[in-house]
Amino acid sequence: MFLESIPERIDILDAHKRIEPYIHRTPLLHSLNLNEIFGTRLLFKCENFQKAGAFKSRGACNAVWSLDDEDLEYGVGTHSSGNHAQALARAAALRKSKAYVVMPRNAPSVKVAAVRSYGAEITFCEPMLSSREQTLHQVLDETGATEVHPYNNYTIIAGQATCAMEALQDSPGADIILAPVGGGGLLSGTALAAHYFSPTTKVIGCEPSGADDAYRSFREGKIQPSLTPKTIADGLLTSLGNRTFPIIREYVNDIVTVNEASIVKAMRLIWERMKLVVEPSAAVPLAAILEEKVNTKGKNVIIILSGGNIDLDKIPWIPKTT
Amino acid sequence: MFLESIPERIDILDAHKRIEPYIHRTPLLHSLNLNEIFGTRLLFKCENFQKAGAFKSRGACNAVWSLDDEDLEYGVGTHSSGNHAQALARAAALRKSKAYVVMPRNAPSVKVAAVRSYGAEITFCEPMLSSREQTLHQVLDETGATEVHPYNNYTIIAGQATCAMEALQDSPGADIILAPVGGGGLLSGTALAAHYFSPTTKVIGCEPSGADDAYRSFREGKIQPSLTPKTIADGLLTSLGNRTFPIIREYVNDIVTVNEASIVKAMRLIWERMKLVVEPSAAVPLAAILEEKVNTKGKNVIIILSGGNIDLDKIPWIPKTT
Numbered sequence: 001m002f003l004e005s006i007p008e009r010i011d012i013l014d015a016h017k018r019i020e021p022y023i024h025r026t027p028l029l030h031s032l033n034l035n036e037i038f039g040t041r042l043l044f045k046c047e048n049f050q051k052a053g054a055f056k057s058r059g060a061c062n063a064v065w066s067l068d069d070e071d072l073e074y075g076v077g078t079h080s081s082g083n084h085a086q087a088l089a090r091a092a093a094l095r096k097s098k099a100y101v102v103m104p105r106n107a108p109s110v111k112v113a114a115v116r117s118y119g120a121e122i123t124f125c126e127p128m129l130s131s132r133e134q135t136l137h138q139v140l141d142e143t144g145a146t147e148v149h150p151y152n153n154y155t156i157i158a159g160q161a162t163c164a165m166e167a168l169q170d171s172p173g174a175d176i177i178l179a180p181v182g183g184g185g186l187l188s189g190t191a192l193a194a195h196y197f198s199p200t201t202k203v204i205g206c207e208p209s210g211a212d213d214a215y216r217s218f219r220e221g222k223i224q225p226s227l228t229p230k231t232i233a234d235g236l237l238t239s240l241g242n243r244t245f246p247i248i249r250e251y252v253n254d255i256v257t258v259n260e261a262s263i264v265k266a267m268r269l270i271w272e273r274m275k276l277v278v279e280p281s282a283a284v285p286l287a288a289i290l291e292e293k294v295n296t297k298g299k300n301v302i303i304i305l306s307g308g309n310i311d312l313d314k315i316p317w318i319p320k321t322t
Numbered sequence: 323m324f325l326e327s328i329p330e331r332i333d334i335l336d337a338h339k340r341i342e343p344y345i346h347r348t349p350l351l352h353s354l355n356l357n358e359i360f361g362t363r364l365l366f367k368c369e370n371f372q373k374a375g376a377f378k379s380r381g382a383c384n385a386v387w388s389l390d391d392e393d394l395e396y397g398v399g400t401h402s403s404g405n406h407a408q409a410l411a412r413a414a415a416l417r418k419s420k421a422y423v424v425m426p427r428n429a430p431s432v433k434v435a436a437v438r439s440y441g442a443e444i445t446f447c448e449p450m451l452s453s454r455e456q457t458l459h460q461v462l463d464e465t466g467a468t469e470v471h472p473y474n475n476y477t478i479i480a481g482q483a484t485c486a487m488e489a490l491q492d493s494p495g496a497d498i499i500l501a502p503v504g505g506g507g508l509l510s511g512t513a514l515a516a517h518y519f520s521p522t523t524k525v526i527g528c529e530p531s532g533a534d535d536a537y538r539s540f541r542e543g544k545i546q547p548s549l550t551p552k553t554i555a556d557g558l559l560t561s562l563g564n565r566t567f568p569i570i571r572e573y574v575n576d577i578v579t580v581n582e583a584s585i586v587k588a589m590r591l592i593w594e595r596m597k598l599v600v601e602p603s604a605a606v607p608l609a610a611i612l613e614e615k616v617n618t619k620g621k622n623v624i625i626i627l628s629g630g631n632i633d634l635d636k637i638p639w640i641p642k643t644t
Contacts, residue, residue: 027349029371048597049351268634275370275630277597308597312590318640 002066003154006247007189009196012165015158019061022094023051026163028170028302031273038289040296043174044270045167048278048308052086052118054235055163055186055306056150060087062159063148064095072097074144079125079132081107082235083307084150089118100145102136110311151185152241161189167302168198175299178285180306181205181214181255182236184244190304191251201302202253206288208233209257214240218248218255232260232316235281235307256294262287264316270305279310324388325476328569329511331518334487337480341383344416345373348485350492350624353595360611362618365496366592367489370600370630374408374440376557377485377508377628378472382409384481385470386417394419396466401447401454403429404557405629406472411442422467424458432633473507474563483511489624490520497621500607502628503527503536503577504558506566512626513573523624524575528610530555531579536562540570540577554582554638557603557629578616584609586638592627601632 003011028043035041047055064076075098078088085101092099099120103112104127115122125135140147149156163186164177177194181187187205194201207214211229217240226239240248248255258266267283269290270276282305288294289301314320325333350365357363369377386398397420400410407423414421421442425434426449437444447457462469471478485508486499499516503509509527516523529536533551539562548561562570570577580588589605591612592598604627610616611623636642 046597053597271599272634275368275375275599277593277599312594312637313640315634315637315640318635318637 001071002063003158005154007154007158007161007192011158012161012193012196015062016162016165018065019058019159019162022061022091023057024049025166026050028167029274033273034269038296040298041300043167043171043300043302044274045163045302045304046276047163048276048282048305050307052083052090053307053309054083054087055160055304056083056087057090058162059156059159059185060084060091060148063153063155064088064091064097066155067146071146074146075100076148077101077136077140077143077145078148078150079103079136080150081111083309085115085120086118088148089115089120093119098145100139100143102132102139104132108311151183151238152243154243156185157189157192157244157247159189160186161193163304164190164193165197167304168193168201171300171302172198173300174198174201174302176202176204176294176296177302177304178204178206178288178294179304180233180236180281180284181207182281183238184214184240184248186304186306187252188244188247191247195251203251204294205248205252205255206285207255207257208236208263208284209259211236212257214248215255215257217245218252221249233263233281233284235279236284256288258284258287258291258293262290266290268317276305277308277310278305279307280316282306282308323393324385325480327476329476329480329483329514333480334483334515334518337384338484338487340387341380341481341484344383344413345379346371347488348372350489351596355595356591360618362620363622365489365493365622365624366596367485367624367626368598369485370598370604370627372629374405374412375629375631376405376409377482377626378405378409379412380484381478381481381507382406382413382470385475385477386410386413386419388477389468393468396468397422398470399423399458399462399465399467400470400472401425401458402472403433405631407437407442408440410470411437411440415441420467422461422465424454424461426454430633473505473560474565476565478507479511479514479566479569481511482508483515485626486512486515487519489626490515490523493622493624494520495622496520496523496624498524498526498616498618499624499626500526500528500610500616501626502555502558502603502606503529504603505560506536506562506570508626508628509574510566510569513569517573525573526616527570527574527577528607529577529579530558530585530606531581533558534579536570537577537579539567540574543571555585555603555606557601558606578610580606580609580613580615584612588612590639598627599630599632600627601629602638604628604630
């Protein structure tokens with residue numbers, strides 16, 4: 001079953017062993033050219049190369065392989081329009097179980113197709129959170145499936161922590177590690193990994209100012225909801241959860257926000273100089289460096305490129321034809 | 323000085339040793355998803371990650387580091403609107419020499435800026451080949467610079483051969499290696515590398531049908547000029563040379579052509595599934611598999627992703643705004 005308290009060091013090591021056969025150990029890449037531009041040493045952890053195109057496969061695999069056969073008999077379920085849905089669908093399929101995914105009616109058809117390609121059963125709902133949650137509960141009731149929340153789940157957090165753990169193994173003694181923050185699964189996992197495996201490394205969460213609930217929560221010391229989030233970084237629209245926030249509050253050094261133009265500029269820089277396709281959410285940490293919200297001069301900095309799932313018909317710097 | 327005959331095995335090994343400090347040993351990446359689509363095992367040699375964004379850095383570094391200080395006193399020169407110009411400019415700058423690059427007046431400003439960023443001196447000319455050659459000779463006369471032809475030069479060919487050599491070291495016994503063909507520097511080098519280091523590996527050149535001079539030359543047994551080439555694969559517009567063609571004729575197993583729609587489709591597949599930014603020329607080999615011009619079913623296939631330098635404002639599958 002799932003972890004019932006904040007992951008310990010051993011839980012992250014266990015998670016890594018558990019998921020290793022099903023995920024990529026993604027490379028840490030760099031660009032001398034970007035280092036020159038920013039006067040720093042940037043190492044990019046390429047989760048855009050991860051299975052199903054995002055770090056979410058780590059948590060999803062850890063969750064699915066933490067369940068025993070009886071738990072899995074009735075499958076797993078979640079609501080998500082994004083990378084977690086794909087990752088969970090893939091993990092369930094690999095374990096010959098079933099995934100039930102509740103997606104909003106307006107989810108991009110490319111994402112619906114991706115989830116379906118892994119054999120998940122999709123139930124559509126209205127796009128509001130209330131409808132998503134209600135529909136999911138109905139699906140879970142009807143099917144008996146086990147809920148796998150995208151981030152507010154310690155087993156998911158332990159899985160996401162393996163990403164920073166690998167990066168810190170490959171680049172010991174990094175000064176700073178930057179991760180985007182949406183619901184906080186990746187950021188809380190990153191903070192735990194740094195705490196256990198590289199305690200001198202500072203952890204900074206990077207968030208679009210159009211969805212700055214984590215920034216506000218961090219400053220006010222209690223969870224602030226994400227009311228009308230609006231950002232191109234579509235992986236970062238969610239609010240923190242009661243399992244991610246306490247970890248972030250304790251182990252994250254700072255949260256900074258960036259504007260939309262910087263996200264697009266940073267994304268383009270990564271495409272152009274690193275030759276990597278990343279989604280807007282993945283570009284948020286570099287945007288923070290662009291905006292000088294984080295002082296990285298002369299430092300060794302790890303940036304988690306969270307994913308590469310983007311609709312290639314919609315490149316944000318290319319004007320839409322009408 | 324430059325090699326005066328077809329590179330031997332030792333010349334390629336020497337080239338590799340010579341350029342190793344200045345180039346990346348690029349990874350061979352794969353995608354299970356693409357393997358499933360095509361029923362084959364594809365390994366992509368990522369020269370889009372190469373210094374200056376393309377395999378051209380191999381030949382250019384081999385050429386520049388094959389010259390002695392006296393040769394280099396007056397610099398090196400070439401005409402090119404593309405990746406060779408950037409690669410040569412970079413190599414010359416690293417050896418504290420000077421690069422003179424003749425570029426057509428209509429060269430994209432992004433390419434002019436890239437060449438200039440490495441400190442090369444640019445002379446503009448009319449876009450016809452005759453003007454490019456004439457202007458280059460004038461520049462070479464005035465400066466005393468040594469000409470470094472983009473492909474019709476054995477030292478360049480030996481440098482480009484290191485790419486396939488590395489790939490064949492990393493994936494011994496590959497059944498097929500596919501490379502795009504323009505002037506034939508990469509393809510002739512690839513064929514020599516296979517001949518010396520993996521003689522059972524078949525070498526196939528892949529060319530846009532809109533610039534099919536290598537295909538016609540290969541079939542007719544003598545060099546056919548590239549008269550009015552028209553293709554999105556802007557790295558493949560040139561004709562074969564009298565040094566590349568004999569190698570291709572002897573050591574390449576076949577040359578196949580592909581249409582423009584397949585190139586765009588293949589390029590998009592590489593962006594979408596591999597999360598790699600590659601230029602259209604680099605997608606030509608996968609286009610050949612898409613069109614079933616090469617039988618790769620069940621085989622181990624190496625594809626050389628020749629480069630990643632593309633104007634990100636012009637994505638070929640996105641309609642232009644007017």
